[in-house]
Every structure is written in structure tokens, then in C-alpha cells.
Amino acid sequence: MKITISRYNPEKDKVPYDETFEIDDALIKHDTMLLDALHLVREQDPSVGFRFSCQEGVCGSDGMNVNGKNHLSCITPVSTLSQPIIIKPLPGLPIIKDLIIDMSLFYQQYQSVDPFLQTEPLNLEEEHLQSPKERVKLDGSYECILCGCCSTSCPSFWWNPDEFAGPAALLAASRFVIDSRDIKHIDRLKELDSPTKTFRCRHIQNCTDACPKGLNPSRAIQELKSIMVKDL
Amino acid sequence: MQKNTLDNFNNLPMQQFDAIVIGAGGAGLRAALQLAESGHKIAVVSKVFPTRSHTVAAQGGINAALGNVSPDNWQWHMYDTIKGSDYLGDQDAIEFMCQEASEIVRELEHFGVPFSRLDNGKIYQRAFGGQSQNYGESQAHRTCAAADRTGHAILHSLYQQNIRLGVTIFEEYYSVDLLKANNGSISGCVVMNIHNNEYQILQSPNILLATGGAGQLFRTNTNAGINTGDGLGMSLRAGYPLQDMEFWQFHPTGIAGKGMLMSEAARGEGGVLRNALGEAFMEKYAPNVKDLASRDVVSRAIAIEVQQGRGCGPHKDYVLLDLTHLDDKVVKERLPGIRDISLTFAGIDPVEKAVPVFPTCHYMMGGIPTNINGQVIYPNSQGQQEVVKGLYAVGECACVSVHGANRLGGNSLLDIVVFGRKAALTISENLKSHSAVQLEHDKDYIEKIRTRIQHWHTSSTDKPTGNSKQQLPDNVTQIKKDLQAIMEKGCGVFREHSLMVKALEELPAIEQRLQQVQLSDQSNIFNLERLAAFELENLLAIAYATVSSALARQESRGAHSRIDFQERDDQAWLKHSLYCHQTRKISYKPVNLTPKTHESFKPKKRVY
Numbered sequence: 001m002k003i004t005i006s007r008y009n010p011e012k013d014k015v016p017y018d019e020t021f022e023i024d025d026a027l028i029k030h031d032t033m034l035l036d037a038l039h040l041v042r043e044q045d046p047s048v049g050f051r052f053s054c055q056e057g058v059c060g061s062d063g064m065n066v067n068g069k070n071h072l073s074c075i076t077p078v079s080t081l082s083q084p085i086i087i088k089p090l091p092g093l094p095i096i097k098d099l100i101i102d103m104s105l106f107y108q109q110y111q112s113v114d115p116f117l118q119t120e121p122l123n124l125e126e127e128h129l130q131s132p133k134e135r136v137k138l139d140g141s142y143e144c145i146l147c148g149c150c151s152t153s154c155p156s157f158w159w160n161p162d163e164f165a166g167p168a169a170l171l172a173a174s175r176f177v178i179d180s181r182d183i184k185h186i187d188r189l190k191e192l193d194s195p196t197k198t199f200r201c202r203h204i205q206n207c208t209d210a211c212p213k214g215l216n217p218s219r220a221i222q223e224l225k226s227i228m229v230k231d232l
Numbered sequence: 233m234q235k236n237t238l239d240n241f242n243n244l245p246m247q248q249f250d251a252i253v254i255g256a257g258g259a260g261l262r263a264a265l266q267l268a269e270s271g272h273k274i275a276v277v278s279k280v281f282p283t284r285s286h287t288v289a290a291q292g293g294i295n296a297a298l299g300n301v302s303p304d305n306w307q308w309h310m311y312d313t314i315k316g317s318d319y320l321g322d323q324d325a326i327e328f329m330c331q332e333a334s335e336i337v338r339e340l341e342h343f344g345v346p347f348s349r350l351d352n353g354k355i356y357q358r359a360f361g362g363q364s365q366n367y368g369e370s371q372a373h374r375t376c377a378a379a380d381r382t383g384h385a386i387l388h389s390l391y392q393q394n395i396r397l398g399v400t401i402f403e404e405y406y407s408v409d410l411l412k413a414n415n416g417s418i419s420g421c422v423v424m425n426i427h428n429n430e431y432q433i434l435q436s437p438n439i440l441l442a443t444g445g446a447g448q449l450f451r452t453n454t455n456a457g458i459n460t461g462d463g464l465g466m467s468l469r470a471g472y473p474l475q476d477m478e479f480w481q482f483h484p485t486g487i488a489g490k491g492m493l494m495s496e497a498a499r500g501e502g503g504v505l506r507n508a509l510g511e512a513f514m515e516k517y518a519p520n521v522k523d524l525a526s527r528d529v530v531s532r533a534i535a536i537e538v539q540q541g542r543g544c545g546p547h548k549d550y551v552l553l554d555l556t557h558l559d560d561k562v563v564k565e566r567l568p569g570i571r572d573i574s575l576t577f578a579g580i581d582p583v584e585k586a587v588p589v590f591p592t593c594h595y596m597m598g599g600i601p602t603n604i605n606g607q608v609i610y611p612n613s614q615g616q617q618e619v620v621k622g623l624y625a626v627g628e629c630a631c632v633s634v635h636g637a638n639r640l641g642g643n644s645l646l647d648i649v650v651f652g653r654k655a656a657l658t659i660s661e662n663l664k665s666h667s668a669v670q671l672e673h674d675k676d677y678i679e680k681i682r683t684r685i686q687h688w689h690t691s692s693t694d695k696p697t698g699n700s701k702q703q704l705p706d707n708v709t710q711i712k713k714d715l716q717a718i719m720e721k722g723c724g725v726f727r728e729h730s731l732m733v734k735a736l737e738e739l740p741a742i743e744q745r746l747q748q749v750q751l752s753d754q755s756n757i758f759n760l761e762r763l764a765a766f767e768l769e770n771l772l773a774i775a776y777a778t779v780s781s782a783l784a785r786q787e788s789r790g791a792h793s794r795i796d797f798q799e800r801d802d803q804a805w806l807k808h809s810l811y812c813h814q815t816r817k818i819s820y821k822p823v824n825l826t827p828k829t830h831e832s833f834k835p836k837k838r839v840y
Binding site for chain 2: 053054056061096115124132134176
């Protein structure tokens with residue numbers, strides 16, 4: 001099996017280049033994940049750089065662009081990929097080394113939407129009450145793992161990663177806008193009501209297509225916009 | 233080699249903080265939040281971006297006797313935890329944890345954790361293993377859950393609250409070693425920026441280790457690649473012992489052959505384990521609570537079923553976790569995460585078909601010994617437990633000890649937040665009474681650290697040319713794999729003298745290989761091979777601690793099951809092991825059997 005990996009080490013390379021590795025087919029089973037294959041590549045060349053941690057799709061470390069689409073390598077079976085497998089870093093952000101990108105802008109955008117619950121002072125005797133119906137509204141937004149697959153597949157984010165919050169941050173923003181416990185509903189909407197921060201989203205829906213957790217940031221942003229229309 | 237790496241090691245860049253938290257999982261972030269709320273200047277050091285920490289993978293829930301589903305109180309929780317620990321847990325620490333539980337869960341809810349809800353709007357609580365009402369009578373519903381993604385929900389909420397307070401986080405910095413002051417206290421740490429392999433010193437009179445577990449020691453495990461016990465390695469090298477390292481929890485239901493976790497919540501919601509004959513075999517081993525017995529009991533039962541030929545599959549080497557009789561809605565709404573994992577890694581929808589499972593290494597009950605305040609303690613020359621000035625430890629890397637010989641499901645998320653907060657409060661007290669005097673670092677100790685770092689910067693060969701199937705000489709990855717295989721054989725679910733002796737005899741060869749291995753990557757940019765070498769040094773030290781402690785303990789207790797000593801022996805072994813790295817010797821200290829507000833729970837036979 002052949003895997004072509006985009007290589008770049010700023011200590012010696014001016015620009016990224018592709019390097020193809022060959023993996024013994026006998027080592028690839030029907031359920032081998034792309035991350036397993038990458039570990040086999042690293043056994044040949046330990047300098048190949050990629051992030052990973054939990055290996056089961058919950059930590060969000062190993063987003064990468066595979067055959068033109070963003071994936072988490074640990075939950076992508078190689079059997080689902082056409083060969084040769086071509087792997088590049090998630091697009092649109094600076095490359096640190098090989099498949100490792102600098103996600104600072106992505107994280108800054110997340111932080112910029114105040115992604116934390118703001119409530120009345122803590123009552124140690126009793127939790128906030130939230131009906132199952134209110135709680136179920138959070139399904140589909142709180143599960144985000146911040147892997148960056150969505151935002152780095154978004155053309156609006158490619159163009160304005162410093163101004164447009166991007167799908168991951170907006171998904172987080174919408175989660176707090178709709179959380180029945182949050183008391184800053186209107187303040188949040190006012191903050192988000194900006195031509196760049198939110199309305200750069202043109203609903204191209206690359207984000208929803210890319211999300212490895214099956215979430216739908218595009219729909220969440222659409223709902224966010226309609227809440228703005230109603231509540232502001 | 234950069235200037236500030238080696239030539240200039242005595243003049244590394246320095247920054248000063250009131251407190252430094254090493255590790256950004258649930259324990260570290262809960263502590264950081266408390267310290268920041270108190271207005272201290274703090275830093276968090278993490279080798280990964282905080283939400284990559286392994287707390288994110290915790291599934292089932294967090295225990296607290298809220299009594300939302302069935303009557304409950306913290307004393308019952310305390311009893312269950314002590315019984316679950318096979319009486320090795322310190323009763324004063326367990327008492328404290330269970331007392332704090334309800335408040336700390338409400339606090340988490342307040343921080344934003346999207347707990348699942350009951351119809352009356354209160355936090356949903358599910359049944360979990362080893363939990364009872366009224367001291368061992370009927371099953372309790374004590375585990376507060378956000379579907380089966382409770383760890384993810386808690387970790388993200390804690391990170392979000394740290395964002396609110398603008399906590400300084402050194403992301404993708406690896407803490408190489410602690411720094412000691414001339415007066416013997418801990419005075420800081422040496423960290424490496426993983427992005428460029430530059431080193432710097434972070435100084436503080438308060439260092440809190442929250443580095444998590446070390447499940448990478450075993451071949452099949454539920455742990456993340458980052459779980460390499462770095463805090464334990466640092467503490468051992470600084471001369472402090474590790475406690476109860478023979479106790480490793482093998483989770484009964486890892487996906488067979490792979491290890492990904494299928495949460496205990498699956499059985500809490502009604503799932504049943506079956507052998508090749510289709511028998512719900514837990515009835516034989518735990519007639520009262522069946523599939524919801526303690527994890528050590530269930531893991532042994534599975535191992536015995538397989539040993540006696542009733543395993544499933546072509547090699548008869550696993551059993552089945554059966555959820556097919558449950559309402560589809562229960563699986564889809566309460567267990568969506570494990571349904572995903574099963575679909576992805578086993579290709580099986582648990583709604584339709586049972587999932588192959590086998591015990592897999594999950595959790596380290598042992599760790600860096602601490603008192604209830606989160607302060608690291610060690611036996612002084614008079615044999616008394618003394619506090620290590622400036623050093624604290626919480627969460628899986630610590631041994632306080634609330635889990636004793638076997639942890640109950642739902643108690644680790646509780647442990648990290650209770651003791652994360654408590655250690656931060658201790659540090660705050662300390663900062664009130666002691667002004668942060670600049671301590672003189674112990675130069676000899678710094679020189680030792682420099683030598684270790686230098687070794688991994690110079691033992692590099694040129695990268696081999698070409699990349700075909702050419703075999704590299706010995707390498708870090710292979711040494712790690714061999715270590716994992718040794719540990720799996722020597723210190724698995726069942727242990728026996730000769731197997732452990734063999735493991736102990738094999739470790740020096742691993743040590744020698746690690747000393748001699750050449751790194752093939754010389755880069756200073758995100759050098760993952762060098763990072764893996766540092767981590768492997770920690771794992772190896774922990775391997776010695778584990779095998780030595782396990783070999784010495786001639787009884788079966790909790791997760792430590794010996795074929796040659798099958799009974800628990802309270803006369804001889806109701807005591808904690810302490811392993812010392814420098815002498816490789818084991819000493820012991822008594823178990824605390826005197827809680828503050830409740831009468832002592834006397835050890836009795838453990839039946840489920």
C-alpha cells in the first residue's frame with residue numbers, strides 16, 4: 001500500500017514536498033485505521049510528524065486532509081480510502097511540521113465567542129433544573145471535539161481566519177445561546193451579530209460534510225442567525 | 233543544537249509563578265480554576281492542548297449521592313468505595329471524597345456540564361458496578377451522566393471556565409523534570425517547548441502534578457498514547473516513592489483485541505455478558521448483582537470463562553457484551569458514544585448484535601503518595617510520613633488513596649475534581665502564610681537533568697536514506713512494544729511468582745536498550761521520537777515499580793490476583809506498598825481505618 005505524505009520541516013525545507021511510503025500489504029487488515037498505517041510509516045521514518053492521542057475519535061488531535069477531505073485518522077479505515085492515499089495537513093493554517101499545523105487562530109476564534117456557561121451564582125444545595133426537552137437541544141453541539149476539520153474546510157475561514165469565527169466556534173456559540181441555563185442570551189447574540197464574525201458563513205456546508213463526529217455546524221449557524229432575527 | 237539547550241543550560245530563560253499545574257486534564261484544570269479564582273499567578277503546563285487530555289475519554293459518569301433517582305447518602309457511597317477498594321483504600325480520604333461529591337457535582341453542573349436530565353429537570357443518575365443502597369443491599373443509582381460522554385463534557389466545561397479566567401496555559405510543553413531547591417523543597421520544573429525543543433525553567437514554590445495515568449505500560453489498554461506516567465517518573469527521579477503500584481485495573485469490557493472502552497454504563501443500562509454457550513455467566517460469580525459486580529470481579533470472571541474454554545470466536549478468546557435485548561432508544565440516547573465506537577472499531581451495531589469484549593488495562597490505582605490535602609508525602613528517616621515541601625499531586629497520578637486495590641466506576645472523575653479543588657485550596661493557604669521567596673536551585677540536580685536531556689540530543693544517527701522497507705536498528709517504538717509485552721505477560725489479570733520474576737529479569741535488558749538506542753530524528757521541530765524517548769524512561773521506571781510491588785505482595789486483593797496466593801491476607805498485607813526508585817526496594821505503611829465522622833469499616837469478606 002502506498003501513502004503519500006506532505007513533508008515539511010522548516011529547519012531545512014523552503015516549501016512542503018510529497019514523500020511516498022510503501023507499507024507491506026500483509027500488515028494492513030480490513031479494520032486497519034489510517035492512524036495505524038501512519039504508525040507503520042513512522043516505524044520506517046520516525047521523523048514523520050503528526051499529532052495523535054486517544055486513538056478512538058474523542059480527543060480531536062489527529063485531523064488531517066486525506067484524499068482531499070478532512071478526516072480524523074484514528075477513525076478512518078484505510079479500506080474506505082482510494083489509493084494511493086494522499087495526506088496533507090488540514091488546509092488554511094500555518095504548518096509547523098509535516099501534518100502538524102499551528103491551530104492558534106482556530107483556538108482564538110473559539111475563545112472569542114465566550115464559550116462558557118454564564119449563570120446565576122452557584123447554589124450548592126441544588127442543581128439548575130433543565131427539562132429533558134431543553135437538554136436535548138444541546139445534542140449535536142456540545143459533542144464537538146475541536147479537531148478543526150470543519151473550520152479548515154471552510155472557504156470563508158480560509159480567507160478570514162482572523163475575522164470570521166468559523167464553524168467550530170459558531171457551533172460552540174450556538175450551544176450557549178440555546179442552553180436554557182445561560183443568562184447572557186441577548187449579550188451573546190449582540191456580540192455575534194457581526195457581518196464578519198457570523199455572517200461570513202455562506203452555508204457552503206463543507207463543515208457539515210467534514211465533521212468526523214457527524215455534527216451539523218452549518219445548521220447550527222443557520223439557527224443562530226434565525227434566533228438573532230427573532231430575539232434582537 | 234540551540235544555544236539555550238545545552239551550552240547555556242545554567243542560564244535558561246526563567247519565569248516565576250505562584251503555582252504551576254503540570255497536566256491539563258480534569259484534575260489539573262479543576263485545580264487551575266480554583267487557583268485562578270483565588271487571584272494567584274499561575275501557569276498550566278500540558279504536553280497536549282487541554283481538551284486532548286484523556287479525561288475526555290471517560291464515558292460512564294461521576295458518582296455522587298444526590299439521590300435523584302433512588303434514596304442515597306454519602307455514607308453508603310463511602311461503604312461501597314471501601315468495599316470496592318478491597319479495604320486497601322484510606323477510609324479518611326474516601327470519607328472526604330464522598331462527603332464532597334454532591335457539592336462538587338452541582339458545581340460542575342454550574343460550570344456548564346450538559347448532564348442528561350430526569351423528567352423533573354434534575355441530573356440523571358444511572359446504575360453502576362459495586363454501588364448499593366444501605367451498605368450492600370439493593371442497587372444504587374449514583375452515577376451522574378452526560379449520556380456516555382461524561383468525561384468529554386466535564387473536561388470541555390473545565391477548559392471553558394479556564395478560558396473565562398484567562399489562565400496561562402503552556403500548550404504542547406513537556407515537563408522534563410522537577411527542580412529541587414537547596415533546602416530540599418521542590419522549586420520549579422524544567423519544560424521543553426515541543427514545537428522547537430527549547431527548554432526553560434518555570435519557578436514556583438508550589439508545583440502540582442496532575443499528569444494522569446500510565447496505561448501505555450500494557451499492550452492492550454484503553455488509554456491514550458499520551459498516558460505515559462510523566463509525573464510519576466519526575467517524582468521518582470526526585471527521590472520520592474510510588475505507592476501501591478501493583479494495582480492496575482483491567483476494565484472488563486474493552487473491545488476484544490483492540491482495547492477501546494465499552495463503558496460500564498452499557499451494563500448499568502441493562503447490558504449482559506455472555507459466554508460461547510450464551511450463558512449470562514456473571515450469575516455464577518456475583519449472584520446478587522451479576523453484571524454490576526466490581527470491575528476486578530467481572531474481569532476475573534471473563535478471564536476464567538475464556539481459560540475454561542467458554543470463550544467466543546474462532547480462537548475462543550473473548551466474551552460478548554449483549555445489549556440487543558434493550559430498547560433501541562436506550563442504546564441510542566444513553567449510550568451513543570459507545571455505539572459509535574462499536575460501529576467504528578468492531579463494525580457492530582450493539583442494537584443488533586453483541587460486541588466482543590475482553591479485559592483491557594484501564595486505570596492505575598497506585599501513584600504518587602499524598603495526604604488528603606494533595607501534598608506529596610514520603611517516609612522520612614524515622615519512618616514517619618513527611619510532606620514534600622512544594623510538591624502536590626492529584627488525580628490518577630496520585631495515590632491518596634481513595635481507590636485502594638480496585639477503583640469503582642464513576643469514582644475517578646469524582647477523585648480528580650474533589651482533590652483538584654482541595655490541592656488548590658491547600659496551595660492558596662500556603663501562599664497566604666509563606667511569601668514566595670526565591671529559592672536557590674540545587675545545582676547538582678540541575679546537572680543531572682542537563683545530562684539526561686543532553687543524552688537525547690546527542691544520541692542521534694543520521695536519518696536513513698530512502699524509506700523503503702529498510703529495517704532501522706533498534707528504536708524507541710520497538711523497545712516500548714517489547715516493554716508492553718513483558719508487562720502484559722508478567723503483570724496481567726492473573727499473576728504468579730515465576731511470571732513476575734521473569735518480567736523483572738527482562739527489564740534490565742530493556743533499560744540497557746533504552747540507554748543505547750540512537751534516535752534517527754535530529755530535528756528540533758516537533759521531534760516526536762525524542763518525546764517518546766523521554767516518555768519511555770518514565771514508563772520503564774513505572775514498570776520496575778509495578779513488578780517489584782506485585783512480586784512482593786503475597787496475597788490476592790482487588791485487582792492484584794495471584795494464582796499462587798489466592799486469598800486476601802489482612803494479617804500480613806492490609807498495608808500500602810511504597811516503591812523507592814533509587815534502591816528499588818519496597819517498604820510499607822498502614823492503611824487508614826479511622827474516618828473522622830463515621831465509625832471504621834472493618835475488613836470483611838467481599839461478596840457481590
